[in-house]
Amino acid sequence: MIHRPELIDIVETGDGSKTLHDRHRDLHYRSTHGARQESDHVFVRGTRLHEREPPWTILELGFGAAVNFTGTVAALPDGAALNYHAVEHAPVYAENVDFHPGPAGDVAREALKQAERSGQTVHCSADDGRIELSLHLVDWSTFRHPELRADAVYFDPFGPRSDPNSWTVECFEVARDHMSPEAILGTYSAASDVKRAMFHAGFNVASAPGPGHKREVTFASLSQEALAPYDLLSRERYVEGNE
Numbered sequence: 001m002i003h004r005p006e007l008i009d010i011v012e013t014g015d016g017s018k019t020l021h022d023r024h025r026d027l028h029y030r031s032t033h034g035a036r037q038e039s040d041h042v043f044v045r046g047t048r049l050h051e052r053e054p055p056w057t058i059l060e061l062g063f064g065a066a067v068n069f070t071g072t073v074a075a076l077p078d079g080a081a082l083n084y085h086a087v088e089h090a091p092v093y094a095e096n097v098d099f100h101p102g103p104a105g106d107v108a109r110e111a112l113k114q115a116e117r118s119g120q121t122v123h124c125s126a127d128d129g130r131i132e133l134s135l136h137l138v139d140w141s142t143f144r145h146p147e148l149r150a151d152a153v154y155f156d157p158f159g160p161r162s163d164p165n166s167w168t169v170e171c172f173e174v175a176r177d178h179m180s181p182e183a184i185l186g187t188y189s190a191a192s193d194v195k196r197a198m199f200h201a202g203f204n205v206a207s208a209p210g211p212g213h214k215r216e217v218t219f220a221s222l223s224q225e226a227l228a229p230y231d232l233l234s235r236e237r238y239v240e241g242n243e
């Protein structure tokens, strides 16, 4: 079911970039130490998109404040195309993200406006169709898009304590079923239960240093090679051991 967070504030974070704060649940949509820094580190650069020939196809769990979306548009090589699918079960209002400038901000706001009117999945584009954004208004666990094979998955719900239903084996299976064989899934969580769920969903799993003060973040892929720059974790340790 779609609901809307009601008490949302725009907040400035440690690197000068902005994110949202849900006053009702006391949740920040990105790290308060640096929203843009975290987004670049874990999602845009962490999934190694820059090593792939565009067009890029991205699948995101949690459109939220559109920081990952606007950062991905900014990282696109000149003239390249982007096909961005975001799944969101509690979209914010367009005015909540009025801090994003330029065409990426405009297309994010347009998608949120249309989503508010229709209550259904919407498709918007910018720059003569070069940037396409599909906002799927469903819960991630029910998301099915048989033709979609993403080059990267941004796995970005609130943390396991706030959004426990979004970190299950089934949720990682949904990601797996929509990824190309070399694609990387990035997430900021380093929790053992999260890594275990990734292994159970059939992924190779690796950890890497986090941004700023964060010690560690996690990457998963169906390809071990894709994770070569990171520290591969032992499946036995997480699945059969007691890590």
Ligand SMILES: C[S@@+](CC[C@H](N)C(=O)[O-])C[C@H]1O[C@@H](n2cnc3c(N)ncnc32)[C@H](O)[C@@H]1O
Binding pocket: 028, 029, 030, 039, 061, 062, 063, 064, 065, 066, 067, 068, 069, 087, 088, 089, 090, 091, 138, 139, 140, 141, 156, 157, 158, 163, 165, 166
């Ligand atoms: C950490 S915020 C996302 C931040 C966003 N990616 C950004 O860059 O601004 C988490 C978002 O995930 C959404 N979410 C959490 N669990 C979800 C689920 N199971 N299905 C769809 N959306 C979910 C929340 O409603 C929230 O908007």
